[in-house]
Amino acid sequence: AQSVTQLGSHVSVSEGALVLLRCNYSSSVPPYLFWYVQYPNQGLQLLLKYTSAATLVKGINGFEAEFKKSETSFHLTKPSAHMSDAAEYFCAVSDQGYSTLTFGKGTMLLVSP
Amino acid sequence: DTAVSQTPKYLVTQMGNDKSIKCEQNLGHDTMYWYKQDSKKFLKIMFSYNNKELIINETVPNRFSPKSPDKAHLNLHINSLELGDSAVYFCASSPFGTGGPNEQFFGPGTRLTVL
Numbered sequence: 001a002q003s004v005t006q007l008g009s010h011v012s013v014s015e016g017a018l019v020l021l022r023c024n025y026s027s028s029v030p031p032y033l034f035w036y037v038q039y040p041n042q043g044l045q046l047l048l049k050y051t052s053a054a055t056l057v058k059g060i061n062g063f064e065a066e067f068k069k070s071e072t073s074f075h076l077t078k079p080s081a082h083m084s085d086a087a088e089y090f091c092a093v094s095d096q097g098y099s100t101l102t103f104g105k106g107t108m109l110l111v112s113p
Numbered sequence: 114d115t116a117v118s119q120t121p122k123y124l125v126t127q128m129g130n131d132k133s134i135k136c137e138q139n140l141g142h143d144t145m146y147w148y149k150q151d152s153k154k155f156l157k158i159m160f161s162y163n164n165k166e167l168i169i170n171e172t173v174p175n176r177f178s179p180k181s182p183d184k185a186h187l188n189l190h191i192n193s194l195e196l197g198d199s200a201v202y203f204c205a206s207s208p209f210g211t212g213g214p215n216e217q218f219f220g221p222g223t224r225l226t227v228l
Contacts, residue, residue: 034216043117043203043219044156088154100146100169101217103156 002027002093006104014112019078021107023065023091026072033074034092034101035065044090050074061085086111116140117220119204125226126194133190134223136204143209144168145187146217147179150201162187163209191225199227 007022025031032051036044048059055067065076074091088108092101117138126132138145146169147159161169165181176192187204204220 036219038154041222043221044205044217045219046216049216090156100158100161102158106154106156 002031002095002102004091004093004102004104006089006091006107008107009105010108010110012110012112013081015083016080019063019076019081019085019109021076021089021091021109023074023076023104024072025074025091025093027093027095029095032094033065033067034094035059035063035074035076036090036092036103038088038090038106040087047076047089081109081111083111083113085109117204117206117218119202119220119223121223122221123224123226125228127228128194128196130194131190131192132194132225133188134202134204134225136187136189136220138185138204138206138218138220140206140218141208142206142218143184144207145181145184146205146207147187147189148203148205148219150203150222152200156203160187160189194225194227196227199225201225 003026005024034049035047038044047063048057050057050067058064063078088106090106091104120135144163146161148156150156159173160179162181178190181187201222201224203222205217207215207217
């Protein structure tokens with residue numbers, strides 16, 4: 001069975017500061033990993049995905065994530081936060097057999113001026 | 114040019130009623146899904162259809178019945194609504210590929226409130 005743990009239900013940063021959202025996964029097979037963003041009252045939008053190619057994955061809006069097998073982690077980072085980054089972020093894992101995603105509980109990113 | 118659309122956006126109803134939520138995608142994808150997001154924002158898969166056939170049915174009460182008339186549509190019918198059914202329901206779609214999971218495209222969600 002797969003699972004995802006996102007550390008911290010809320011993360012607060014100042015505008016211009018580094019964003020770090022943590023995700024650890026558990027999977028019995030090499031995983032596919034995703035980060036999605038959900039803006040208020042909207043559906044989820046894919047930020048980036050890891051599918052066993054490069055371990056450092058670049059996504060939209062300046063976000064990137066690094067797959068670290070030894071740490072079973074896939075943390076999301078952005079060098080400089082913008083007010084428009086304030087949203088809920090979800091890490092998700094899938095195995096190779098199906099497209100079903102198992103989501104973490106989400107991390108709300110708060111950005112202050 | 115909406116990719117995945119859902120109707121209605123909001124649904125308020127009484128306990129015991131029966132209601133349906135509709136989903137349509139114009140992306141030409143083969144696979145569609147229903148997810149439930151609870152009040153704590155936790156997202157959980159409910160159903161998955163590939164080319165109109167049910168391929169995943171998680172532990173969901175049988176009051177919930179998905180129907181896929183064609184591969185562009187996946188509707189969700191809920192009988193005898195209960196308070197605990199209040200949630201946001203998301204439809205999603207993805208292409209079907211043998212190379213592994215593909216990106217899922219989500220609809221805007223339907224906020225169901227059961228009174």
